[in-house]
Amino acid sequence: xxxxxxxxxxAELYQCNPLILNDLSSIQGILIEAAVQAGAEVxxxxxxxxxxxxxxxxxxxxxxxxxxxxxxxxRYASLDIYTFSQRINPDEAYxxxxxxxxxxxxxxxxxxRGYGEIQEKLLDx
Amino acid sequence: xxxxxxxxxxAELYQCNPLILNDLSSIQGILIEAAVQAGAEVxxxxxxxxxxxxxxxxxxxxxxxxxxxxxxxxRYASLDIYTFSQRINPDEAYxxxxxxxxxxxxxxxxxxRGYGEIQEKLLDx
Numbered sequence: 508x509x510x511x512x513x514x515x516x517x518a519e520l521y522q523c524n525p526l527i528l529n530d531l532s533s534i535q536g537i538l539i540e541a542a543v544q545a546g547a548e549v550x551x552x553x554x555x556x557x558x559x560x561x562x563x564x565x566x567x568x569x570x571x572x573x574x575x576x577x578x579x580x581x582r583y584a585s586l587d588i589y590t591f592s593q594r595i596n597p598d599e600a601y602x603x604x605x606x607x608x609x610x611x612x613x614x615x616x617x618x619x620r621g622y623g624e625i626q627e628k629l630l631d632x
Numbered sequence: 633x634x635x636x637x638x639x640x641x642x643a644e645l646y647q648c649n650p651l652i653l654n655d656l657s658s659i660q661g662i663l664i665e666a667a668v669q670a671g672a673e674v675x676x677x678x679x680x681x682x683x684x685x686x687x688x689x690x691x692x693x694x695x696x697x698x699x700x701x702x703x704x705x706x707r708y709a710s711l712d713i714y715t716f717s718q719r720i721n722p723d724e725a726y727x728x729x730x731x732x733x734x735x736x737x738x739x740x741x742x743x744x745r746g747y748g749e750i751q752e753k754l755l756d757x
Binding site for chain 1: 640644678682695701708
């Protein structure tokens, strides 16, 4: 019995472009394209404006999910990219999204999930 | 300018009830009720069967999201509960879901997200 090993990229993106952060269709388009860039297939998604300057998007991709919270007033976005499939490269999705949001700097962590201890590595993104 | 401080609970749930793990409407109902238990409002969601024994669900709740991946063949579920609102208690959602899935044991981490370093604390759940 082999347990899955998931890669979970957790990123804080700072000094992004607030106009993009606050545009629901842009955010949705960027996440869809990020999934494609990572080699994943989009299965379903939900995007909502939660307040005048805050959006949330969640997306099911093949054996994985993406989630984003944007705070246009703070030029900040919080991003999760999670995949259990070896075929999918979450780094590609991360770089695509950070670039599209025009983030000036970011903090990124990767957790390895699945069986046993939740492992962690700090990455040099 | 005060940056948001998000609480992100990351949990691996082991030796769950596989019949529940593989039932899409049960998983959806459990996540909706978990959001209610945590004091959150459900805004939108997506749930999908990705393979015969694997489901994924993502849910936007007020200023937050929930995400779950279930692997019925392994009796394992991977859970994320993320909130930026002080009004919402993600612990309540965690306990409710772990109990409903009949998890025998679990590993839980909490990340504090938002401005500055991604902080981490290991919890004694």
